[in-house]
Amino acid sequence: MLAPDHTYQLLRNLTSPIVAITSERGGKENGLISDSAVRASIVPAVPRVSVYVHKFNLSHDLIFHTGRFVMHLLHTGQFDLIRQLGFQSGRDHDKLAGVPHRRGKLGAPILDDCYAHFECRVANVMDTGSSTLFLGDVVDVGFGKAAAPTGEVMTAAYFRAHMPAEWRQEYEAQLQAAQRVAASQSRDIRAVTWKELPPPPPP
Numbered sequence: 317m318l319a320p321d322h323t324y325q326l327l328r329n330l331t332s333p334i335v336a337i338t339s340e341r342g343g344k345e346n347g348l349i350s351d352s353a354v355r356a357s358i359v360p361a362v363p364r365v366s367v368y369v370h371k372f373n374l375s376h377d378l379i380f381h382t383g384r385f386v387m388h389l390l391h392t393g394q395f396d397l398i399r400q401l402g403f404q405s406g407r408d409h410d411k412l413a414g415v416p417h418r419r420g421k422l423g424a425p426i427l428d429d430c431y432a433h434f435e436c437r438v439a440n441v442m443d444t445g446s447s448t449l450f451l452g453d454v455v456d457v458g459f460g461k462a463a464a465p466t467g468e469v470m471t472a473a474y475f476r477a478h479m480p481a482e483w484r485q486e487y488e489a490q491l492q493a494a495q496r497v498a499a500s501q502s503r504d505i506r507a508v509t510w511k512e513l514p515p516p517p518p519p
């Protein structure tokens with residue numbers, strides 16, 4: 317077995333593009349950054365995504381208790397948004413203040429500036445101990461301010477390679493703090509039955 321740090325660096329090849337996940341509950345709007353989003357269906361008529369959200373993030377509870385979120389692919393010009401949504405929690409302040417957005421069909425915020433967005437209704441969840449994997453049915457899709465995608469999608473590798481040098485220490489410190497909390501919870505996996513699962517089809 318490789319040393320944990322080497323294994324983690326290899327696993328970084330499996331990170332997703334950078335996405336902004338927005339949510340809303342009882343009027344409280346929020347957003348966070350993730351690099352753990354993937355396409356979760358091969359069926360064009362059943363478009364699905366999945367994403368891991370840590371339980372210690374505010375967004376987790378907003379999504380878990382409403383069953384809806386919006387996933388935004390970002391473009392390579394959106395470093396400031398990543399810092400705004402991904403380096404601090406929205407528990408104490410409104411992270412979307414000053415970020416132009418509107419409410420989507422399901423009620424969660426859609427950011428005006430993005431590469432593309434997917435409005436999602438949670439179809440199922442899986443508990444990992446420290447996080448929840450949300451499986452989302454895509455109910456609507458749109459692009460950013462332009463009618464079609466512009467620029468390049470912001471990948472996790474591009475973000476790590478090009479983030480402003482003065483942010484790097486803060487980014488690494490936040491990652492290490494999150495890793496410590498996640499390590500203490502990772503083995504405590506609970507069975508969760510998603511509340512809106514339809515009954516199984518008759519045999």
Ligand SMILES: Cc1cc2nc3c(=O)[nH]c(=O)nc-3n(C[C@H](O)[C@H](O)[C@H](O)COP(=O)(O)O)c2cc1C
Pocket residue numbers: 334346347348349350351352368369370371372373374375376398401402403404405406407472475
């Ligand atoms: C590049 C990057 C990737 C991240 N990936 C995830 C992720 O996959 N899941 C997650 O829960 N948090 C992830 N985070 C951390 C959250 O974005 C961060 O903790 C945020 O402040 C949570 O905000 P909230 O408490 O307002 O929900 C990531 C942050 C960055 C900068």
